[in-house]
Amino acid sequence: MRTWSDLDDFQDFLDAGGMVEADDDMPDEYRNEVFRFIEFHANSELMGGLTERDWIPHAPGLRLKQIFLAKTQDEIGHAHLLYMVAADMGVKTRDEMIDDLLAGKSRFHNVFHYRAETWADQIAIAFLVDAAAFASQRAVFAKCTYGPYKRILRRIVGEEGFHMRHGEEMLLKMASGSQVQRDLFQAALERWWWPAVQLFGPDSPSDDPLLKWYVKSERNEVLRHAYVQKYVPLLHGYGFTVPDDGLHQDAETGEWMMSEIDWAPLKATLSNSGPDSERRLANAVRNHAESAWFRESIGVSA
Amino acid sequence: MTAANTQPRVADVREILSEVMDPEYGTLSIVDLGIVADVVIEHDVVGVTLLPTMAGCPAREVIESDVRSALAHAGVSKVTVKWCLDGSWKPQRLSTKAVAQLGKEFSIAIRNNGALPSCPICNMASLREVSPVGPTRCRSVAWCDECRNVVEVVG
Numbered sequence: 001m002r003t004w005s006d007l008d009d010f011q012d013f014l015d016a017g018g019m020v021e022a023d024d025d026m027p028d029e030y031r032n033e034v035f036r037f038i039e040f041h042a043n044s045e046l047m048g049g050l051t052e053r054d055w056i057p058h059a060p061g062l063r064l065k066q067i068f069l070a071k072t073q074d075e076i077g078h079a080h081l082l083y084m085v086a087a088d089m090g091v092k093t094r095d096e097m098i099d100d101l102l103a104g105k106s107r108f109h110n111v112f113h114y115r116a117e118t119w120a121d122q123i124a125i126a127f128l129v130d131a132a133a134f135a136s137q138r139a140v141f142a143k144c145t146y147g148p149y150k151r152i153l154r155r156i157v158g159e160e161g162f163h164m165r166h167g168e169e170m171l172l173k174m175a176s177g178s179q180v181q182r183d184l185f186q187a188a189l190e191r192w193w194w195p196a197v198q199l200f201g202p203d204s205p206s207d208d209p210l211l212k213w214y215v216k217s218e219r220n221e222v223l224r225h226a227y228v229q230k231y232v233p234l235l236h237g238y239g240f241t242v243p244d245d246g247l248h249q250d251a252e253t254g255e256w257m258m259s260e261i262d263w264a265p266l267k268a269t270l271s272n273s274g275p276d277s278e279r280r281l282a283n284a285v286r287n288h289a290e291s292a293w294f295r296e297s298i299g300v301s302a
Numbered sequence: 303m304t305a306a307n308t309q310p311r312v313a314d315v316r317e318i319l320s321e322v323m324d325p326e327y328g329t330l331s332i333v334d335l336g337i338v339a340d341v342v343i344e345h346d347v348v349g350v351t352l353l354p355t356m357a358g359c360p361a362r363e364v365i366e367s368d369v370r371s372a373l374a375h376a377g378v379s380k381v382t383v384k385w386c387l388d389g390s391w392k393p394q395r396l397s398t399k400a401v402a403q404l405g406k407e408f409s410i411a412i413r414n415n416g417a418l419p420s421c422p423i424c425n426m427a428s429l430r431e432v433s434p435v436g437p438t439r440c441r442s443v444a445w446c447d448e449c450r451n452v453v454e455v456v457g
Contacts, residue, residue, distance in 0.1 A: 021449070021450075022449070022450035022451070023449075023450060063363070066358070066360055067360055069360075070360035070438075071360075073435075073437060073438065073439065074437045074438070075437075076437075077435070077436040077437025077438065077443075078437055080433065080436060080437075080443065081436065081437070081443065081452045084432070084443075084445060084452050085451075085452060088450050147451070148450060148451045148452065151409045151423070151451055151452070152409070152452055154407065154408055154409070155408055155409070155410075155437070155454070156437075158326040158327055158328065158408075159326050159437060159438075161325075161326070161328070162325045162326045162361065162364070165325065165364055
């Protein structure tokens with residue numbers, strides 16, 4: 001167990017590339033921020049997994065059902081690992097985290113506050129949203145000074161990267177399909193483009209503690225900009241229209257520049273009052289109640 | 303292998319396959335993971351038999367397509383790929399390199415004749431099984447009471 005005399009001493013340790021371990025006497029400020037970040041990630045994996053599960057019966061064909069089963073297992077499994085690491089930090093127990101989530105007192109990713117209307121939405125989610133989540137998780141993994149979190153991120157990032165290949169494959173099928181399929185995807189793109197872009201969050205504040213402590217390795221706006229540079233040409237290449245009237249290439253740099261982002265929808269999701277938050281949370285509550293018999297049978301609580 | 307009509311040799315094919323990476327663990331090849339069960343060449347057709355870690359592995363199609371494109375890229379065009387689904391993959395099929403890397407890079411331990419192995423992070427005999435499956439059905443989840451890390455266990 002290591003101890004630090006004060007926050008400056010701790011900062012020097014992190015600046016020198018130090019990694020914090022579970023039994024270190026880390027400053028409370030760091031413990032609380034890292035805990036909140038992991039809890040948010042765990043909640044997002046759980047809520048995302050429940051959505052994937054809803055689409056297993058609708059997936060067209062046995063192969064896609066198998067893929068969605070595996071993705072559901074991945075996401076719920078990731079939540080499981082993350083809740084274990086978060087609970088060990090001693091801020092909240094696992095039961096408290098689940099109770100808070102189900103009571104609408106916690107946050108989870110904005111994209112899980114919207115309704116997936118058609119199968120094409122699931123493809124837009126796999127292609128656009130999974131990619132945004134992957135980029136943001138990879139940027140956390142790149143530094144991530146909390147050792148137990150970094151170790152599970154190594155596996156999570158590998159598995160999410162694999163999901164993206166499925167997203168690309170499914171999109172290719174839609175893009176080379178009938179006009180009906182292309183129209184379905186275009187409509188889904190119009191619903192999911194902005195939530196995907198907003199997943200990175202507003203510009204990072206200059207004193208963001210997560211950056212200062214190297215939990216995150218990159219500012220939100222830098223990740224978002226890189227994402228736009230990659231995905232706009234990809235979508236154009238498949239012949240789809242990005243739903244942003246102000247989207248243009250900078251005359252000098254050639255970079256894709258977006259319209260100013262309206263952050264009101266993101267703020268609504270963070271207070272669990274997004275377009276589909278209520279139904280999603282009710283669904284999670286029902287799921288938790290319906291699986292209580294199983295938890296009891298194996299002798300665990302949450 | 304340069305010319306498309308050169309007769310490939312089994313060793314060449316194995317060499318090519320050792321560059322095909324697992325879709326989730328991009329630093330480990332399918333040869334290191336023991337997924338390549340057999341390579342035969344009969345009448346200039348290369349036959350590759352693959353052995354998934356479990357029959358329901360969702361990565362099978364992607365692995366097969368990566369095998370085909372790696373061989374095609376090396377000029378081997380006549381290829382048949384078969385999957386052996388008898389469930390005979392065992393952790394013993396992992397190469398020494400794979401075992402070391404799974405532990406060091408991914409915090410994944412290999413079960414020891416049915417018993418929990420030592421923790422791949424702190425090397426203590428301190429793992430406790432938490433659930434029989436985790437993010438994938440081929441691994442269970444354990445907690446290390448010594449270094450307080452989550453470990454996944456194969457086998």
